[in-house]
Amino acid sequence: MLREFGCSIAGAVTIGDPNSARRTQPRYEPVSEAEILQRLRRAASDGDLGSDDQSRSMLAGYQPKLLLACFDGNWYLPRGRAHSTHILKPRLAARPDGLAREHYGHALAVKLGLAHYGTELIGRGVRQYLVIERYDRVVNGETVTLIHQEDAAQALGLDWVDEDAKFQNPDAPRDSHRPSAYRFAEILGSLQGEGRPIADLLRRLTFTVLIGDNDAHAKNLAVLHLPGRSALADVYDAVPNLFQEGRIKCNLALAIDGSFDHRCISAGHLIREGERWNALGAGEAERIVTETLADFAKALDSVVVPPGVPAAVTAQLAWNVERLQTGHEIGERPSGYRRKRSRPAKTASGNR
Numbered sequence: 578m579l580r581e582f583g584c585s586i587a588g589a590v591t592i593g594d595p596n597s598a599r600r601t602q603p604r605y606e607p608v609s610e611a612e613i614l615q616r617l618r619r620a621a622s623d624g625d626l627g628s629d630d631q632s633r634s635m636l637a638g639y640q641p642k643l644l645l646a647c648f649d650g651n652w653y654l655p656r657g658r659a660h661s662t663h664i665l666k667p668r669l670a671a672r673p674d675g676l677a678r679e680h681y682g683h684a685l686a687v688k689l690g691l692a693h694y695g696t697e698l699i700g701r702g703v704r705q706y707l708v709i710e711r712y713d714r715v716v717n718g719e720t721v722t723l724i725h726q727e728d729a730a731q732a733l734g735l736d737w738v739d740e741d742a743k744f745q746n747p748d749a750p751r752d753s754h755r756p757s758a759y760r761f762a763e764i765l766g767s768l769q770g771e772g773r774p775i776a777d778l779l780r781r782l783t784f785t786v787l788i789g790d791n792d793a794h795a796k797n798l799a800v801l802h803l804p805g806r807s808a809l810a811d812v813y814d815a816v817p818n819l820f821q822e823g824r825i826k827c828n829l830a831l832a833i834d835g836s837f838d839h840r841c842i843s844a845g846h847l848i849r850e851g852e853r854w855n856a857l858g859a860g861e862a863e864r865i866v867t868e869t870l871a872d873f874a875k876a877l878d879s880v881v882v883p884p885g886v887p888a889a890v891t892a893q894l895a896w897n898v899e900r901l902q903t904g905h906e907i908g909e910r911p912s913g914y915r916r917k918r919s920r921p922a923k924t925a926s927g928n929r
């Protein structure tokens with residue numbers, strides 16, 4: 578079904594009137610900037626995908642979004658079975674800095690090689706929106722081929738009606754109806770083909786802790802089924818969420834070595850979590866965590882912080898990596914803590 582019809586998994590099977598086949602013919606309809614803004618406003622107010630019933634776009638998730646295709650810098654509405662190439666998220670009044678934080682989280686993931694697609698923050702104020710390129714598409718001219726992705730909730734067969742099922746349960750961490758890093762690692766360990774999805778998962782979880790993303794649940798981790806091999810999908814929806822004024826719950830979506838509380842995590846927790854999967858080589862978990870911490874510290878120096886990201890977020894990210902690199906638990910950041918830029922390494926000529 579997926580190969581022949583190429584639909585996203587959520588809408589892969591449709592039972593309908595065969596005479597309506599003409600309506601599902603794939604085509605792209607040009608859309609103006611004004612209409613994009615209007616559809617984004619509608620998506621934000623109605624909490625839907627900003628589309629109408631002519632489009633079969635299906636995407637999970639809480640945030641409102643709009644699915645569009647972009648060819649040669651021009652935007653189109655995918656109609657019928659046509660595939661989108663980009664996801665657009667509108668700014669929400671309740672979370673005015675949410676898009677900037679998501680864009681920053683993404684830029685850091687790209688720097689660490691954990692994501693390979695682009696995002697762009699467009700406009701300002703209430704008209705601001707985030708453009709996210711899809712990593713599950715191959716675009717050739719106006720031909721869009723879909724790469725099948727399966728999120729961890731689907732791969733683990735979690736109940737898709739229960740909204741809590743995508744989070745590990747701190748009251749019953751071994752509940753088999755809920756995900757855990759271990760259970761997802763088991764799935765990745767069973768994948769065929771080249772690559773080390775398990776090693777990638779440990780890098781991914783280390784990144785989750787470093788940015789303070791409390792929303793890395795089973796629907797925000799996915800497997801990408803590429804031709805001939807499957808891999809851990811690029812990082813997506815990775816937002817430094819924990820460092821917001823008034824937030825009191827510091828629980829992660831998946832425990833790290835048994836600990837849900839972000840403030841109690843140390844590099845040792847991450848290493849032990851990787852080791853307990855029994856799938857990495859001797860000393861490999863420690864090497865992966867150490868390297869990821871070093872890469873992250875460098876990324877903080879080089880990635881430009883998008884306007885709108887609160888200073889407390891950048892300070893906290895620097896605090897997180899400093900604490901983990903010095904063998905401590907993350908703990909509480911003192912309010913006066915400021916980010917220390919690491920000195921650029923001197924070259925032989927002494928210029929930089």
Ligand SMILES: Nc1ncnc2c1ncn2[C@@H]1O[C@H](COP(=O)(O)OP(=O)(O)OP(=O)(O)O)[C@@H](O)[C@H]1O
Nearest residue numbers: 636637638639640709710711712713796797813814
């Ligand atoms: N860059 C991308 N390429 C392909 N698919 C993506 C990409 N980003 C997100 N997705 C898919 O779209 C779904 C929804 O996107 P996303 O997680 O960003 O939305 P959300 O509404 O913020 O989710 P949540 O409910 O976790 O807050 C994801 O679960 C994933 O399957």
Ligand SMILES: [Mg+2]
Nearest residue numbers: 638796797814
């Ligand atoms: Mg999501």
